[in-house]
Amino acid sequence: MTNSVPDNIISWLPQHTNSNPMPTKNTADQASVRELNLSLVLRVIYNEAPISRAQLAARTGLNKSTVSSLVEELMNYRLIHETGINSVGTGRPATLLEINPLVGCIVGVELGVDFVAVVLTDFIGKILWRQMAAADPTDDQETTLARTLSLVSGAITACREKGLNLLGLGVAAPGTVDVEEGILIFAPNLQWRNVPLRAIFSQYTGLKVFVENDANSAAVAEHLFGAVRECKNFIFVFAGVGIGGGLFLNGQLYRGHNGYAGEIGHSPIMAEPFQSSCHCGNRGCWETYANQHSIFQRVRERLEAKRSSIIPKLLEEQNVSLSIAIIKQAADKEDSEARASFAEAGTAMGQGITSLINIFNPEKVILGGPLSIAGDYLLPAIKDTVSQHSLPETVQHADVLLSMFGSDASLIGAIAIVVDDILSNPTQVERR
Numbered sequence: 001m002t003n004s005v006p007d008n009i010i011s012w013l014p015q016h017t018n019s020n021p022m023p024t025k026n027t028a029d030q031a032s033v034r035e036l037n038l039s040l041v042l043r044v045i046y047n048e049a050p051i052s053r054a055q056l057a058a059r060t061g062l063n064k065s066t067v068s069s070l071v072e073e074l075m076n077y078r079l080i081h082e083t084g085i086n087s088v089g090t091g092r093p094a095t096l097l098e099i100n101p102l103v104g105c106i107v108g109v110e111l112g113v114d115f116v117a118v119v120l121t122d123f124i125g126k127i128l129w130r131q132m133a134a135a136d137p138t139d140d141q142e143t144t145l146a147r148t149l150s151l152v153s154g155a156i157t158a159c160r161e162k163g164l165n166l167l168g169l170g171v172a173a174p175g176t177v178d179v180e181e182g183i184l185i186f187a188p189n190l191q192w193r194n195v196p197l198r199a200i201f202s203q204y205t206g207l208k209v210f211v212e213n214d215a216n217s218a219a220v221a222e223h224l225f226g227a228v229r230e231c232k233n234f235i236f237v238f239a240g241v242g243i244g245g246g247l248f249l250n251g252q253l254y255r256g257h258n259g260y261a262g263e264i265g266h267s268p269i270m271a272e273p274f275q276s277s278c279h280c281g282n283r284g285c286w287e288t289y290a291n292q293h294s295i296f297q298r299v300r301e302r303l304e305a306k307r308s309s310i311i312p313k314l315l316e317e318q319n320v321s322l323s324i325a326i327i328k329q330a331a332d333k334e335d336s337e338a339r340a341s342f343a344e345a346g347t348a349m350g351q352g353i354t355s356l357i358n359i360f361n362p363e364k365v366i367l368g369g370p371l372s373i374a375g376d377y378l379l380p381a382i383k384d385t386v387s388q389h390s391l392p393e394t395v396q397h398a399d400v401l402l403s404m405f406g407s408d409a410s411l412i413g414a415i416a417i418v419v420d421d422i423l424s425n426p427t428q429v430e431r432r
């Protein structure tokens with residue numbers, strides 16, 4: 001919580017607000033101004049703690065007595081606490097404030113395509129408990145959801161055993177999501193349609209539930225906890241069974257007209273009738289050239305052509321089936337077929353990322369999700385392709401890097417969407 005993110009605090013507020021709201025005579029307005037100011041102060045503490053009241057006043061533009069009163073209220077909600085004295089410098093020693101990590105726990109759920117994962121964290125995203133289970137995309141929806149809910153039970157028990165409160169539950173899902181209603185509209189790789197995830201999870205847990213697309217939630221996590229806290233324009237590329245994008249533009253998640261923006265993997269880059277078909281029903285989708293399955297396919301073709309590789313030996317020794325982890329192990333041992341398979345997928349990924357860079361001119365593109373464990377082998381090919389094909393003006397400033405959360409990016413994202421809501425509406429937390 002020590003890195004600073006000052007400039008985008010304001011931009012995180014809803015667009016109809018401004019950074020330094022003027023009080024009005026209307027009581028309802030006054031209450032909402034108060035909530036906005038609480039949110040503003042809480043976000044600065046979240047991003048810059050430890051911080052003094054005087055520093056808060058300077059950062060927010062609010063006067064010192066207003067800041068003191070807001071700080072007292074946030075302490076009543078147990079969202080923050082005092083953490084010691086700063087006696088550095090010549091001024092009067094000041095009491096410093098920081099976030100109270102134990103104000104409560106958050107449950108994060110990632111519905112992957114071939115796994116489900118559940119994590120319990122404190123309010124600053126520190127992992128307290130986690131579990132995952134394999135899932136088969138061909139399993140029926142009830143089976144997968146029942147498995148997920150039983151993991152959620154485990155997380156809730158772990159929280160109760162620690163004597164902590166629960167603040168909410170976030171779900172990251174691999175498809176288009178109606179965020180307002182909490183409904184998964186369509187997950188192509190699961191063939192799930194119109195699943196009322198909020199209703200299901202809130203009925204089971206009694207918690208406030210948020211549902212978000214996996215790549216979008218990962219983008220929120222990167223902005224809240226990760227490597228791009230000060231970055232206003234970045235694109236999160238979530239690569240695994242599918243490829244999704246979280247577009248973070250002008251300091252906000254960009255949702256598009258209906259809320260379904262960022263389905264970057266289904267843009268047709270090779271829309272010939274003979275090209276491989278995608279689970280979404282189209283042909284030639286970018287993700288079919290760059291996703292996990294495309295890498296397996298490349299490896300299998302090489303093995304069928306009797307190319308020399310240690311992959312069959314690794315599979316036999318470990319008695320497992322082909323996975324990204326195994327191909328990476330081979331690549332680590334300088335297996336040229338493994339490395340070439342990653343490089344080809346990286347080139348395909350670079351082509352899609354080039355389009356994104358040319359369209360959006362982001363400062364950074366972050367690669368995360370299950371494929372990012374092979375990031376060291378994908379990234380050089382991605383960067384080569386991007387530098388060859390992006391327009392010079394856009395690529396000059398666009399850096400492609402790996403998510404600091406790796407394959408956990410969306411799982412941590414499920415936590416981040418809950419934290420972000422509390423930072424926006426602090427008074428939803430129980431007062432002491």
Ligand SMILES: [Zn+2]
Nearest residue numbers: 266278280285
């Ligand atoms: Zn598709």
